[in-house]
Amino acid sequence: MALFDSTSEQPSGSVSLVGAGPGDPELLTLKAYRRLQAADIVLYDRLVSQEVLDMIPEKTRRFYVGKARSRHSVPQHNINQALVDWAKVGNAVVRLKGGDPFIFGRGGEELEALAAEQIPVEVIPGITAASGCAAYAGIPLTHRDYAQSVSFVTGHLKSGRCELDWQSLARPGQTLVFYMSLGSLSEISQHLLAHGLPAHMPLALVSHGTTRSQRVDIGTLAALPERFIAGEIVSPALLIVGEVVALLGTLAWFDAPAGQASGFLSKRNPPLLQCVN
DSSP, rough: OSOOOOTTTOSOOOEEEEEBBOOOOOGGHHHHHHHHHHEEEEEEETSSSSSHHHTOOSSSEEOOOOOETTSSSOOOOHHHHHHHHHHHOOOOOOEEEEOTTTSSSSSSHHHHHHHHEEEEEEEEEEOOOOHHHHHHHHOSBBTTTBBBBEEEESOOOOOSOOOOOOOHHSSEEESEEEEOOGHHHHHHHHHHHHHTTTTTTTEEEEEEETTTTOOEEEEESSSSHHHHHHHOOOEEEEEEEGGGGGHHHHHHHOTTTTEEEOOOOOOOOOOOOOOOO
16 A cells, blocks of 8 residues: 555644654553544554554554664655645544654654644654663663763664764763664774773663563673674664663563573662661
């Protein structure tokens, strides 16, 4: 079926750019759920979980427009045009994205295209992968003792090269979260080491985060996770670098039977909270 169906005769439509969250369907916002129930058409990405897709009514037309590295099912400009065309003939269109539309989700590009055509549009934020995956792995992205800031970084630039401000990223006292980094993990590690981060700095690869298939593989900048070296980790996977990763050994709470944590674990044992009467 073509992306745009011109048979609709409705007078006016709209587009909702919706964040589906990192995988767990219960992390979907109420507003996002309501838009899915009312949608005429849903365009969804590769990282939207099947459980979220199952929430879409059977009558709703849905189209897969996902992207993997170097493999795009539909070019971005075609997606932009389809959103415009469908809305112009009166459809309630949902553009459903994994995580949050405005964090490495190309939501800004789509919003620009819709605004240029004066299409009624709204943005419904979602829980981004950094927040969701770190929380379910038991890794606090900030901590008063270890990380006073956090940076979200893409490991795959439009140019195809990993050209970043490594000097800033290698500053102490922060947590780094790399999206789309599985293919450039070795390069990221080498750059951070070359710019001053210690070899023992812990890192975590969280694959299929927040789902029952979640697995957390732990290593350091100098000793990458064994499953990564063996080529056994597949996308989606998120890279977290920083001292907070060492807290995983005591703060992990999510029971994912299909996954497990392996490798470097914290030897710190923080004191339990005490009740003061």
